[in-house]
Amino acid sequence: MYKNFCKYFGVNHKAINSTVKNISSSMHGLEELQKAFGGQSFSKGLYRIHTPDGAEKWNSIVTEAFPEFRRRIICFGYDWLGRQFALDNQRVENGQQRVLMFEPGTGEVLEIPCNIVQFHEEEIPEYTDSCLASEAFKEWISKNPNEIKISEYVGYKTMLFLGGEDIIQNLEKGDMDVYWSICSQLIHKTKGLPEGRVIKNLGIYE
Template identity: 40%
Template structure:
């Protein structure tokens, strides 16, 4: 399931807080986490969750995207903090679909493969849309930092609130804080008509 991936994606670092235990992990993700849990690829372009970060990300994603029926299990994330999660509404229990959750746009996008084909197919055939490597290059050339495992490059102003989709609207941030704030904004603005002026939103600590 990771044959092509292993040949082309070499970990550039590994999360030092990684626990070797995969107890309680979904059987679908067990092999991935045992082989690559906590691994970072290409200076943060793509990262695979460990058990702890997966749990935290899945909780944040479930809050931001309640219309996606549980279980919503995040297994990886990219430099922008976008989460890749199992989608059990598609595929099968043994081989579910994959959904891409975007905190910057407030959108959930179906990846057109099942999990078994994601690493050996989608990350090659759909690399540009899955990982946005050229945009990452723009960020780095502008002097942007490489994110650590618990960080991402988030939008200062989310795109769904009118932020610009360029490197000047990006900043290095803690991924948990970014998802907490983005999730609250997504929930608060989900049903507003396009073009609505948003004022006075409160963010919980």
């Protein structure tokens, strides 16, 4: 399992056998992923995988921003932009939960039509830019060569839903917890506003 993922990122493949008996069969591949790669970063921070404790922490953070997903998701990974990937227990096909991507900088949630094994074995190796914005990452890392730490993100200085531009010049590196906290407040404060609405005097609390 995850041989293509290992080959793509140039890491040694480890044969991991499942030992947790009560894990849902609809989450096949989650335990193996966490045991083999939990807490690890790939390609200077392009993609990172949560530990089980990290997953619990980020389930809470993500559903604070997107409360309609409470008791519905399990986060398993995140990319350099701070976008969180999770399993969705309300979208099950062929007995396997499908993947969601939570984008704090736009306030959007994207449904990815694959399970966790397919995401790592097929989607990331074959469609890296679509999954992880790898071309923008290459541009960023060419100008900012230091590896993005496990707790860091590269996100928008001005959020897209506040009128920011989707360009490299509108990106900065920072603490991912703080970024998600700020984005969560902005998502709630701007939810339901018509597109193009000018926002003034928006208070943010840390």
